[in-house]
Amino acid sequence: MKILVCISKTPDTTAKIAFTDNNRKFAADGVQWIINPYDEWYALVRAIELKEKDPSAVIHLITVGTADADPIIRKALALGGDEALRVNADGQDSFFIASQIAAVAKDGGYDLIFTGKETIDYNGSSVGGMIAALLDLPYISLAAKFDLAGNSATIVREVEGGEETEEVSLPLVVSCQKGMAEQRIPNMKGIMGARTKPLKVLDPQPVEALTEIVSFELPPTKKGVKMIPAENAEELIRLLHEEAKLM
Amino acid sequence: MSILVFIDHADGHFKKTTYEALSYGAALAKQTGTQAEAVLLGTVSEDAASLGKYGIQKVHQVNQEALNAFDPQTYIRIIAGIAQAIQATVIVFSHNSSGKAIAPGLSARLKAGLVTGAIALPDTSQGFLVKKNVFSGKAFAIVSIKTPVRIISLNPNAYPVVAGEGSAEVVQEALAPEAAKVKLKSVVRASGEIPLTEAEIVVSGGRGMKGPENWGPIEELAKLLHAATACSRPVADAGWRPHGEHVGQTGVAIAPNLYIAVGISGAIQHLAGVNRSKVIVVINKDPEAPFFKAADYGIAGDAFEVLPKLIGAVKKLRGLA
Structure with a gap:
């Protein structure tokens, strides 16, 4: 079995969000970069768990990015995975990224392609579904559980107010979220091993992005909190009703 | 030329986010001088024509029970066909479990630029600019869609439901069946509970x-x-x-x-x-x-x-x- 895990580099969850260049660029100075949490905690770790059950499985990691994504890829390799692929290009938009990954996966013989359910920076939730369509494979989004029996996957996906259980044959594309796996920390052996695992750099395909970010905005700041004394808590309901008109 | 809105439903009922998407599609049609239509896949116990009160003219329905078991690949194929037949210029989804499963695949298939998680009507005065949430709610991005056909998925609770008068024409679409690759085994829904993302x-x-x-x-x-x-x-x-x-x-x-x-x-x-x-x-x-x-x-x-x-x-x- 061959698994391809898509990895994205995102600012740390506590990073200060600010913009430069007339609000056209994310201010990356001093920002800590991490593996997108959904890619790491759920997609990658679930793939590692599958390999632990079936040691013949091979895990490849893929990212679309320039050389500054290498530390993130090495960190992912320290958690697990046999080799990494980096398509050497700026990820212009979801379609551009999905097209690059699909081009690599097309003849790669992958049985499973895992992505996180979205990245925590652009919140697109799009790359997995696009890869699936480009490769004409089934796509299961928002998977919270994934079990494999032979060639057949049983997947629980979260939907509004409940869950759906689906059965589908490999190959397929899955977007992963909380519930899929438990978060892990790389150990020393993994970190040492990651240094010598192959990281192949590939040239991008000529693909035209379909969208482009024109500018960013920060949300308006709050006016300030109106405090209500605890002994007079009922006043909150009156304010919500009469002032905020919410009841 | 028209706007095509995807009608999302569960257990025979339209979802609340569907009314938001329809209202959004109707407003966008008005803004761009075209008409809003909608696509309904599967069977519902509600009256599809009544959706006209949200400002849409036509509902294209494929009235097949098999479609109630949601298979994204099938949905993408059908919606792509209808969108092309009516020359839709914008296709609108809700940014929920259905929209996230279909819209990206449809985007790749039609080479139609996609913005997910939109929070307002697009600015169509110069090009096509959509405002969306980024950095998990810590900022907004204005995204330009550069293709002639555009796809938007609308965040829940971002656009108000606007209901008026009117009835939509319901057109039954014939469809060649094709076996779904994904089998829906079971659905568990907490009954009576309000879905978290839809709750006011x-x-x-x-x-x-x-x-x-x-x-x-x-x-x-x-x-x-x-x-x-x-x-x-x-x-x-x-x-x-x-x-x-x-x-x-x-x-x-x-x-x-x-x-x-x-x-x-x-x-x-x-x-x-x-x-x-x-x-x-x-x-x-x-x-x-x-x-x-x-x-x-x-x-x-x-x-x-x-x-x-x-x-x-x-x-x-x-x-x-």
Whole structure:
């Protein structure tokens, strides 16, 4: 079995969000970069768990990015995975990224392609579904559980107010979220091993992005909190009703 | 030329987000001088023609029970066909479990630029610019779609439902059946509960609730307010509440009209998931809790004393006590 895990580099969850260049660029100075949490905690770790059950499985990691994504890829390799692929290009938009990954996966013989359910920076939730369509494979989004029996996957996906259980044959594309796996920390052996695992750099395909970010905005700041004394808590309901008109 | 809106339904009923998407599509049609149509796949127990009151002219329905089992590949194929037949220039989805499963694939198939999680009507005065949430609610991006056909998925609770008069023409579309690759084995839906992402009011508990056995007042207040219940990450990680209730950067992102946080200190990751709420109420014993800085109303006090007072006040307001 061959698994391809898509990895994205995102600012740390506590990073200060600010913009430069007339609000056209994310201010990356001093920002800590991490593996997108959904890619790491759920997609990658679930793939590692599958390999632990079936040691013949091979895990490849893929990212679309320039050389500054290498530390993130090495960190992912320290958690697990046999080799990494980096398509050497700026990820212009979801379609551009999905097209690059699909081009690599097309003849790669992958049985499973895992992505996180979205990245925590652009919140697109799009790359997995696009890869699936480009490769004409089934796509299961928002998977919270994934079990494999032979060639057949049983997947629980979260939907509004409940869950759906689906059965589908490999190959397929899955977007992963909380519930899929438990978060892990790389150990020393993994970190040492990651240094010598192959990281192949590939040239991008000529693909035209379909969208482009024109500018960013920060949300308006709050006016300030109106405090209500605890002994007079009922006043909150009156304010919500009469002032905020919410009841 | 027209706008095509995807009608999402479950258990035979239209979802609330469908009315938002229809209203949005109708407004966009008006803005661009074209008409709004909609696509309905599967069978519903409600009257499709009545959707005309949200401003759409036509509903294209494929009335097949097999389509009630949601298979994204089949949906993409059918919607692509209808969109091309009516020369749709914009296709609108809700940014929910259905939209996330279909819209990206449709985008790749039609080479139609996609913006997910839109929060306002596009600016069509020069090009086609869509405002969306990025950085998990900490910022917005204005995205230009550069292709002639565009796809938008609309965030829940971002656009108001606008209902008027009118009836839509329902056109039955024939369809060559094709076997679905994905088999739907079962659906479990918490009956009577309001889905978290669709709820207008959300009552949420954190570690300050001290244990799962103390959730009674949160559930009671939520029920009285027709609200959904939610929780912080430590609460979900500890197994006090189901992880589907976890709101925050790595859980569910929500944008209700009112978010009431009880015993949640307000870590930046939690704020990222809830800061699009229109009004935030924070109840916390610690007056220094960072969450107060992001709140509209705050009560520094013991949740176990404050919640009964709130429950009493809501009952009184509703004439229940």
